Amino acid sequence: MNILFVAVSVLTYTGNGLDPSGLGTAVLASLSLFFMQMVFMSFGILYAVFARKIRSVSGIATAFGFAGFILMALYSLIKDELIRYISPLSYFNPGTVFSTGGFETKYAITAAVVVVAGIALSYIRYCKSDTQAI
Numbered sequence: 001m002n003i004l005f006v007a008v009s010v011l012t013y014t015g016n017g018l019d020p021s022g023l024g025t026a027v028l029a030s031l032s033l034f035f036m037q038m039v040f041m042s043f044g045i046l047y048a049v050f051a052r053k054i055r056s057v058s059g060i061a062t063a064f065g066f067a068g069f070i071l072m073a074l075y076s077l078i079k080d081e082l083i084r085y086i087s088p089l090s091y092f093n094p095g096t097v098f099s100t101g102g103f104e105t106k107y108a109i110t111a112a113v114v115v116v117a118g119i120a121l122s123y124i125r126y127c128k129s130d131t132q133a134i
Contacts, residue, residue, distance in 0.1 A: 002034045025101055032092035032103070039088045039111050040064060042118030049122040085110055 009030035013023060043064055048054065071087035084090050084107070091107040 002031075002037070005033060006030045025097055028102065029094035029097040032094050032097065035092045035103075035108075035111060036089065038115050039091065040068075042115045042122075043088075045122045046118045049125045088114070 006027060009026060010023065013026040014020070018026075044061070047060060047064075051060075054060065068087065068089045071083065072089040075083040075087045075090055088111070091111040092103055096102075096104055
């Protein structure tokens, strides 16, 4: 699905007659969706492995999304850097890509650490315990 999104983004960019030199920036901006999916995937895997019993996936997914939205809104109001570090929806801002030509390195590294740590902790927990099936 991400490949389709990037392809449609490229077609839209080139179809509007925009400067071809900015195509790489447009592709990088459209990849922000994929990177955010990786962050939330690691949250989901971590929750799935550590939760005792999961009754409904949709409730937990909505809670994660709503919490991310609230943290992003709080950062928009307060502009505190600490809140931005714990607000995953503000790690990969497409507006920053278009204005600077890339993602902010410190937040990209933070996201990479969150993803790797979440998957590593999930793997360790999964190997050490008998995870419940749904």
